[in-house]
Amino acid sequence: MVFFKIVEKTGFWYRFFRKWLQYIFSYAYYRAFHVLGKENIPPAGVPMMMVSNHQNGFIDALGILFSLPLRYKVVFLARADVFNRPSIAKILNFCKIMPIYRQRDGRENLGENSAIFDESAKLVSLGFPVTLFPEGRHQEGHYLGQVKKGFARIAFDAAERNGFPEDMWIVPVGNHYEEYFSLRSRLCISYGKPIRLSDYYGQFQENPPRAMTALAEKVQEAIGGLMLDIPDREHYALYDTLRAIVRPSILKRSGLKKSYFPDHLEADRRFAARLRQSTEEELVKVREDAGTCQDFMKRCKVGPEEIGCKFSFLALLGQGLLFLLGLPAALYGLCLTGIPAWAGHRLSDRMGRKNKMLRASIDFVLAQLIFTGVFYLIYIILYWVFFSSFPLFIVLMASWVVSRMFWMDYFRAFSAFMRRCRAFAHARALSGCRMAYEDLVAWVLK
Numbered sequence: 001m002v003f004f005k006i007v008e009k010t011g012f013w014y015r016f017f018r019k020w021l022q023y024i025f026s027y028a029y030y031r032a033f034h035v036l037g038k039e040n041i042p043p044a045g046v047p048m049m050m051v052s053n054h055q056n057g058f059i060d061a062l063g064i065l066f067s068l069p070l071r072y073k074v075v076f077l078a079r080a081d082v083f084n085r086p087s088i089a090k091i092l093n094f095c096k097i098m099p100i101y102r103q104r105d106g107r108e109n110l111g112e113n114s115a116i117f118d119e120s121a122k123l124v125s126l127g128f129p130v131t132l133f134p135e136g137r138h139q140e141g142h143y144l145g146q147v148k149k150g151f152a153r154i155a156f157d158a159a160e161r162n163g164f165p166e167d168m169w170i171v172p173v174g175n176h177y178e179e180y181f182s183l184r185s186r187l188c189i190s191y192g193k194p195i196r197l198s199d200y201y202g203q204f205q206e207n208p209p210r211a212m213t214a215l216a217e218k219v220q221e222a223i224g225g226l227m228l229d230i231p232d233r234e235h236y237a238l239y240d241t242l243r244a245i246v247r248p249s250i251l252k253r254s255g256l257k258k259s260y261f262p263d264h265l266e267a268d269r270r271f272a273a274r275l276r277q278s279t280e281e282e283l284v285k286v287r288e289d290a291g292t293c294q295d296f297m298k299r300c301k302v303g304p305e306e307i308g309c310k311f312s313f314l315a316l317l318g319q320g321l322l323f324l325l326g327l328p329a330a331l332y333g334l335c336l337t338g339i340p341a342w343a344g345h346r347l348s349d350r351m352g353r354k355n356k357m358l359r360a361s362i363d364f365v366l367a368q369l370i371f372t373g374v375f376y377l378i379y380i381i382l383y384w385v386f387f388s389s390f391p392l393f394i395v396l397m398a399s400w401v402v403s404r405m406f407w408m409d410y411f412r413a414f415s416a417f418m419r420r421c422r423a424f425a426h427a428r429a430l431s432g433c434r435m436a437y438e439d440l441v442a443w444v445l446k
Contacts, residue, residue, distance in 0.1 A: 174226025
């Protein structure tokens, strides 16, 4: 079910909620949100479509939406099974999301796509960037699935409606997450060079299916060049751990910044390229060494970052004292704002059991919007009952917001500190896998 008039309308409330949610997403939910390649995005109002890899449910769409200025009236196509109630459909349409039907939604419903494709083509011609995730589903990891041709049909329909304009673009997008489910992690959205649709007009007029296939292959290549695409699905989990183990060495050798998340993406992509260049004989040895490191991590409860590092007692003591000094502020924020975050996180874990890649989406809605909003409303009411100083109210509100972000970052950093302490305590066991680690570094830097 879709209400096209709601999708096409861009009023005050849409702009208000988009700006408000953008602040929460960019500064509260993520501790760092990087947008690369902005210069590749055509001006607002130019007919275009955006196509992206799909890894993290609704969060993927929010990342694209909030990486663009308000003048870009982005419309998304999403799986149809979430539009099963008129009330939900209206909310999603207000957010400029329309349904698209897949075979798994029932063959009898596939005919509904005709009206959706027509509306999408109309919106593209009106300057609405229609955005799709052409893999057809979100992948459960850092790799790219097969790009399907549905977006190409919409693009050529839109071009045909407008007499095949010269200026019509397909913009590839790649997203990359530091972690999928943890609060206050980091996100990078990359925009690639736009693909001019007019380059495919001649081929489309001769053979439409072949033109759509050629466009899909071009988009597959473009998106793959913007994201981390680990090639081996069979050993994906092992390689995903391995990339974190060898990343510091790649960063150091390549002159990249350890604190800059897009440089982490670049280092990981170089790691994936090294996987593709290696022979199966080399990879067998790599997997053996990675397994040795992974066994140590499980046994000593440390992370991949601790494998290649050496820690001194004095450095750890200094870090411990800093954490002790910051503890009162962290506890202040935890006591005032921890309950909604904890409740939302627990409930999202439970609701996301069937599809774990939707956990972050559910958590954003529950913890960041609903539960936190209710708690702040309660605080405001209590303030007006017991206090009368407006400046004090502003100070309290600011302290709640800042301390909420602080305690999340504090305990995240404290968890890393504890892993370093465990690595220091198991220094002898760590030396046992040092040779395997050095072999891995030599392989990746070869």
